[in-house]
Amino acid sequence: MLTDYHLHLRPDEDRAQPYERWFTADNVDRYLAAARAAGIEELGVSEHIYRFRQSLDLWDHAFWRSQAVDDLDAYCEFVRGTPLRLGVELDYVPGAEKRTAELLAARDFDYVVGSVHFVGDGAVDMDEFGIWAQEGDPDRVWQQYFEAVARAARSQLFDILAHPDLVKVWGALQPGPRQDPRSYYEPAVEAIAEADIAVEVSTAGLRKPAGEIYPAPAFAEMCVEAGAQFALSSDAHVPEQVGYEYEQAIALLGSLDVTEICVFERRRRSLAPLGAAAARARRS
Ligand SMILES: [Zn+2]
Numbered sequence: 001m002l003t004d005y006h007l008h009l010r011p012d013e014d015r016a017q018p019y020e021r022w023f024t025a026d027n028v029d030r031y032l033a034a035a036r037a038a039g040i041e042e043l044g045v046s047e048h049i050y051r052f053r054q055s056l057d058l059w060d061h062a063f064w065r066s067q068a069v070d071d072l073d074a075y076c077e078f079v080r081g082t083p084l085r086l087g088v089e090l091d092y093v094p095g096a097e098k099r100t101a102e103l104l105a106a107r108d109f110d111y112v113v114g115s116v117h118f119v120g121d122g123a124v125d126m127d128e129f130g131i132w133a134q135e136g137d138p139d140r141v142w143q144q145y146f147e148a149v150a151r152a153a154r155s156q157l158f159d160i161l162a163h164p165d166l167v168k169v170w171g172a173l174q175p176g177p178r179q180d181p182r183s184y185y186e187p188a189v190e191a192i193a194e195a196d197i198a199v200e201v202s203t204a205g206l207r208k209p210a211g212e213i214y215p216a217p218a219f220a221e222m223c224v225e226a227g228a229q230f231a232l233s234s235d236a237h238v239p240e241q242v243g244y245e246y247e248q249a250i251a252l253l254g255s256l257d258v259t260e261i262c263v264f265e266r267r268r269r270s271l272a273p274l275g276a277a278a279a280r281a282r283r284s
């Protein structure tokens with residue numbers, strides 16, 4: 001089994017184009033065709049919560065206000081009319097746990113991908129509203145980022161923890177922490193194990209300046225030692241990115257003797273054998 005659960009039907013940069021341009025049967029077909037070609041059996045979409053008006057009940061942030069134009073229920077209805085699993089990429093908003101739980105309970109998602117993109121009001125992965133211009137000490141950013149990840153895991157709001165070390169996204173373009181990163185992973189991994197949340201192995205990091213899968217090998221290894229399970233995704237924003245560089249993700253999981261990945265339906269998780277054979281056959 002190979003999955004790609006963390007998908008977007010439109011590019012992030014696309015803010016002017018209407019929702020209707022991307023949420024079409026034709027666009028979904030392009031993603032399905034790409035998945036078939038890549039040997040991916042389970043495909044699901046997880047649009048950013050902040051593209052929907054309903055997200056403003058959770059957080060009043062200038063970036064979200066600039067993005068929140070679509071209707072979450074129209075999205076759910078559209079995806080339910082396609083062969084895609086229905087997911088959502090939902091930012092963890094500290095203090096909004098109850099409202100987040102209510103938003104989720106009112107809809108029948110197959111899974112919820114939990115993300116930390118912001119430390120306080122500052123984004124770790126964007127220049128716009130970026131944390132790095134506000135906070136000069138990379139160790140402070142890393143510490144706060146992984147504290148937020150731990151809280152997100154413990155909130156029990158999510159099935160999958162997205163790009164769990166997104167804070168490294170800029171690679172050498174931002175100074176890294178002076179401390180051993182494992183000291184920051186540790187509390188996050190403890191929370192992951194306690195909460196039993198699936199850890200996303202995301203090949204998106206390979207497309208970013210970091211040039212590395214999320215999570216880093218040391219982080220992934222600590223997750224395995226703690227008994228965590230993994231979900232596999234590309235975080236594709238165009239059909240060409242479906243299953244992006246999965247050979248590398250499969251190799252990482254294989255090196256850690258991980259033989260199963262998580263699959264989801266109506267927020268119930270089960271484990272399936274990791275389909276390395278399919279990917280290998282594709283390569284040859
Ligand atoms: Zn994300």
Ligand SMILES: [Zn+2]
Nearest residue numbers: 006008089235
């Ligand atoms: Zn995403």
